[in-house]
Amino acid sequence: MTILSLTFQISIMSKLSYSYFLPKHFFVLIFAFLLITSSCRIQLIADYDANVAEQIGRTAMKVERFYLTMLETTTVENNGRAYDHFTEGYIDVEVELISLLNRNRVRPLNENSVRICEITLELWQKYKMEHKEDNSISDGVIGLNRLTFSDLFFAMQVAERAKELID
Amino acid sequence: MSEFNIDTTLREMADAIGDTISKDKEKIKEIIVKILNRRRERMKMLVELRITGDLTQQRFESRLEDEKKVLEAEFNAIAALNKAMVQKAVNAALDVLTKTVRALL
Numbered sequence: 644m645t646i647l648s649l650t651f652q653i654s655i656m657s658k659l660s661y662s663y664f665l666p667k668h669f670f671v672l673i674f675a676f677l678l679i680t681s682s683c684r685i686q687l688i689a690d691y692d693a694n695v696a697e698q699i700g701r702t703a704m705k706v707e708r709f710y711l712t713m714l715e716t717t718t719v720e721n722n723g724r725a726y727d728h729f730t731e732g733y734i735d736v737e738v739e740l741i742s743l744l745n746r747n748r749v750r751p752l753n754e755n756s757v758r759i760c761e762i763t764l765e766l767w768q769k770y771k772m773e774h775k776e777d778n779s780i781s782d783g784v785i786g787l788n789r790l791t792f793s794d795l796f797f798a799m800q801v802a803e804r805a806k807e808l809i810d
Numbered sequence: 811m812s813e814f815n816i817d818t819t820l821r822e823m824a825d826a827i828g829d830t831i832s833k834d835k836e837k838i839k840e841i842i843v844k845i846l847n848r849r850r851e852r853m854k855m856l857v858e859l860r861i862t863g864d865l866t867q868q869r870f871e872s873r874l875e876d877e878k879k880v881l882e883a884e885f886n887a888i889a890a891l892n893k894a895m896v897q898k899a900v901n902a903a904l905d906v907l908t909k910t911v912r913a914l915l
Contacts, residue, residue: 783864798887805894
């Protein structure tokens with residue numbers, strides 16, 4: 644390695660346009676050597692994962708279906724929107740969100756996506772508890788929840804596809 | 811025979827960073843505008859629901875607190891975009907340096 648480095652330096656030094664060789668040039672050369680003998684790339688963000696992107700899309704659709712079904716097939720009259728009627732749907736989405744969070748947590752350089760997932764799960768659980776406490780939910784609140792989660796899933800997709808979007 | 815000129819190489823690296831960032835900042839701006847438009851719709855709906863009584867004052871205040879969290883999530887998405895942009899720009903600069911050094915060997 645040392646011989647190779649020395650050979651490299653001599654090779655470079657012989658081609659320098661400067662009449663003298665400063666210490667700063669030596670460090671640049673060492674850096675350059677390390678650069679060409681290493682992977683030569685930096686990584687600040689996790690690689691795009693198509694499976695995670697697909698799961699985000701699937702979970703977003705589940706949430707949309709859940710609230711649209713609630714909105715279109717039930718009314719607040721006659722206890723039509725009692726919490727018990729929707730328990731299964733809430734669990735289904737929560738399981739997906741926990742799975743998404745865990746998949747994101749194991750990926751290095753992925754703290755932005757992890758935080759978005761944590762917030763989404765936290766708000767999902769909060770609105771579930773509100774529905775449980777009130778044992779009903781108005782059309783307006785359903786609309787607001789749909790919009791909130793749609794925006795959170797949009798943020799999740801942007802974070803996941805960041806590299807792809809930039810490329 | 812090619813010569814190694816540190817100043818030229820550094821200038822080329824800076825150009826590579828500048829070119830990459832100027833191309834990508836428009837894409838990022840577009841996404842930020844989308845995010846802000848969505849936020850505006852949500853805030854409008856939140857106020858309407860308070861007026862119609864769908865949300866009690868307590869729930870309204872609680873939802874305003876939630877808005878901070880949604881904003882945090884949106885900033886995390888923007889931060890991921892910025893990281894991707896910086897990664898691409900730095901790698902473009904490193905490519906210039908690698909190419910220059912390889913040409914000398």
